[in-house]
Amino acid sequence: MPAFHKGPFIQVRGLDNRFGDHVVHRDLDLDIHRGEILGLVGGSGSGKTILVRSILGLHQPQGGEILFNGHDLLKEPPRKRLQYQRQWGMLFQRGALFSGLTVLENVELPMREHLELSPEICAELARLKIHLAGLPPYAGQQYPSELSGGMVKRAALARALALEPEVLFLDEPTSGLDPIAANSFDNLIQYLQDALQLTVVIVTHDLYTLANVCHRLAVIVDGQVVAGTLEELRQHPDPWIRSYFHGPRMEALLRTV
Numbered sequence: 001m002p003a004f005h006k007g008p009f010i011q012v013r014g015l016d017n018r019f020g021d022h023v024v025h026r027d028l029d030l031d032i033h034r035g036e037i038l039g040l041v042g043g044s045g046s047g048k049t050i051l052v053r054s055i056l057g058l059h060q061p062q063g064g065e066i067l068f069n070g071h072d073l074l075k076e077p078p079r080k081r082l083q084y085q086r087q088w089g090m091l092f093q094r095g096a097l098f099s100g101l102t103v104l105e106n107v108e109l110p111m112r113e114h115l116e117l118s119p120e121i122c123a124e125l126a127r128l129k130i131h132l133a134g135l136p137p138y139a140g141q142q143y144p145s146e147l148s149g150g151m152v153k154r155a156a157l158a159r160a161l162a163l164e165p166e167v168l169f170l171d172e173p174t175s176g177l178d179p180i181a182a183n184s185f186d187n188l189i190q191y192l193q194d195a196l197q198l199t200v201v202i203v204t205h206d207l208y209t210l211a212n213v214c215h216r217l218a219v220i221v222d223g224q225v226v227a228g229t230l231e232e233l234r235q236h237p238d239p240w241i242r243s244y245f246h247g248p249r250m251e252a253l254l255r256t257v
Helices: 048-056 078-085 103-114 119-132 137-141 149-160 179-196 207-212 230-234 239-245 248-255
Strands: 005-019 022-034 037-042 063-068 088-091 167-171 199-203 216-221 224-228
Touching (some): 005 048, 022 048, 022 199, 022 216, 022 224, 037 048, 037 179, 037 207, 048 088, 048 167, 103 119, 103 137, 103 149, 149 167, 149 179, 167 179, 179 199, 179 207, 207 248, 224 230, 230 239
Parallel strands (some): 088 167, 167 199
Antiparallel strands (some): 005 022, 216 224
């Protein structure tokens, strides 16, 4: 597994998210290191998606800082914040592709919105991203409804790569996939992270992905984050963390690796 550079790249400091009286995050801190694959874990309702949406600027938290290369995105003017956010790609859990557009058109869309390129160059770059995502060339002319679940994930990945991001966020990328397709997708993420020098954040419950793909894990418990390697988290005294990383499924998995 490729090494990553320890040190701040994306920093979340003192993040507060609440909905009425319901506190989701309370004074949450998180460091994301350049070049790492970070697995984001937590129980149902722990706020994994809200944390990612806060970092991406899709949700306004009640307090805290989100620093990207030292710049507090919550304090930057909208135009400047958008410049930083263009360096991030997002794969949503169900793909979120536009059903009325072909795969090629879906991948072209971010380029047409944000880059001053000719239609011919956009199409050529989109075909390259489709290839990088492991799809055959003919998939570009298909609509999302004509694709299998695994192909939809790859098409959404191709779109997430459209603007050549530095950081890639993946929300449950292997959910709903059979074991062969899930393993293939894991291998693709590792290959792309290494080849493109990406920083990758994966929201996932897939124990194989957590154990074999991620450099570090960040667990949301009681509104805050506990981060470390799998080995470090298996030694953590928190009851939820111990039950998660010492459960029978994880123990069975670790016996096979």
